[in-house]
Amino acid sequence: MFTGWVTNTLDAKGRLAIPARFREVLAQKGDERLVVTASDKCLVAYPIEEWNALIEKVAKLSQFNPKVQDFRRYFVSSGTEYSLDRQGRILIPSSLRETAGLTGQVQLVGMQSNFEIWDKDRWLQDRERIRQDFGDLSSVMAELGL
Amino acid sequence: MFTGWVTNTLDAKGRLAIPARFREVLAQKGDERLVVTASDKCLVAYPIEEWNALIEKVAKLSQFNPKVQDFRRYFVSSGTEYSLDRQGRILIPSSLRETAGLTGQVQLVGMQSNFEIWDKDRWLQDRERIRQDFGDLSSVMAELGL
């Protein structure tokens, strides 16, 4: 399980160190490869296994539903496999860096089965938005049975 | 499987380098030929094998259904076979270049069994449109069981 918030820096070559804690999760799965994909405000990283499970589900949806097409074109298409280098980093290609607005400081956010990669400033803003919303959020959770 | 986003440039002669990662997929199939055809906003490239499978399916549809006719006229008829040159490029004929509005910068988008060829600006616009819609998209995905 990926948990917690970590701030790392993206170096000039576009490399990002994966926190040791996250690497251990991968090591336990016996497969250190990651799939990184673009979401609307950030990037999302999945262990291969999790990603494949997701892809299979998408493959079963109607391929002619325009929403599904858009989802595939944006979210699925950007998903590419990366291996860690000897220092436990991945190289994030410029197209994904641009999409997610990654600059210097990067926030990694554990989301249990996967983790998100945010531009730090954007993360701080979004966190603030969620905080404002929290009261409302709580009632939705209650409705969902939590 | 073709995955990920790659930006390459179309040179003055209309040649486009196929990313090495995509070429490997073709090499694994043992057939480096590609069929490129026009879709509504971009071009689509298929490995021969995939294209033939598609054609066979279309052949089974009613030849007198006007919609099928249009589909064949536009999508199927424009499909032409291209081989890679020694540098791993294909020459995109001017008719297809115009249709897809390809200028300098070109975006290649991996769509698993095939890949799309977009004019970069047009791609950015379309991506932005999808991104705006992402919240809505996500809820549709949730409804569909994702």
Add this chain to the structure above:
DNA sequence: CCACTTTTCCCCACTTTCACCCACCAGGAC
């Protein structure tokens, strides 16, 4: 049918990017 232009293909050369390796620095444990 022939001359001419345009397009296509093949080759070579240059530039940029990437994968790999090593080195450094900061902080915590001993």
Add this chain to the structure above:
DNA sequence: GTCCTGGTGGGTGAAAGTGGGGAAAAGTGG
């Protein structure tokens, strides 16, 4: 203090991408 670990930065050779010259092929017009 030293040792270790985690994160950061940089050099280097190979690979990928880019651009252009020139011969062959195809298309065009008289």
